[in-house]
Amino acid sequence: MNHVKTYTVEEAKRTLENYCAYQERCHKEVNDKLYKMGMIPDAIDVVIVHLLKHDFLNETRFSQTYVRGKFNIKKWGRQRLKLELKKRDISKYNIDLAMKEISEVDYFETFQALAEKRLKYISETDKWKKRKKLIDYLLYRGWESHLVYDKAAELIP
Structure with missing residues (x-):
């Protein structure tokens, strides 16, 4: 029998705090992770609000870190950076802000x-x-x- 671990909201909060503390994440990644953990939409919202409130999840910070990293390490140009951020449902405001990270x-x-x-x-x-x-x-x-x-x-x- 396939046994899927179930999580309480508190366990999911702790798990996702670690997930976000390890590396900057965007809302989409966190949402997908919670969905894969089998959380219901209401619980997903509770966990995401918790992560935002405690600054584990910050889309502006994610966008800026992402752009700096991919530019410095992978040498991506602006077109690719914007496309990849759009794929992650990052707002135009945060994409524009992140682009300013590159002189x-x-x-x-x-x-x-x-x-x-x-x-x-x-x-x-x-x-x-x-x-x-x-x-x-x-x-x-x-x-x-x-x-x-x-x-x-x-x-x-």
Whole structure:
């Protein structure tokens, strides 16, 4: 027999406090986790209100941390960052606020370095195919198309 653990609201609060303390979470992740734990909608609301009240759950903080982390570690551009935050049901207000975490100088320096580094790993000899590979790579990471096409033309004349 498949035995699913049941949680009281208090147990769910403690479990989710730990879940949120370990790493910043968004409302959607917390909601999904509670749903998977078998909590009913009313109980989910009680736990979420508790987490918000005690600052375990903070969408602004989540958005800012997420953007800084994905930009610094994965070198994602603004397009990808915005898309990923939208997927998590983050408000436009918090998305705009989070985008301010990246300075213009850092943004362009990171883009330059990423494009130049990636180019070294593309062994393609055909100029057009090489350019396409670089463009695809940068677009996938969410860098704005005008930056990407200009950079590709500059690096692979």
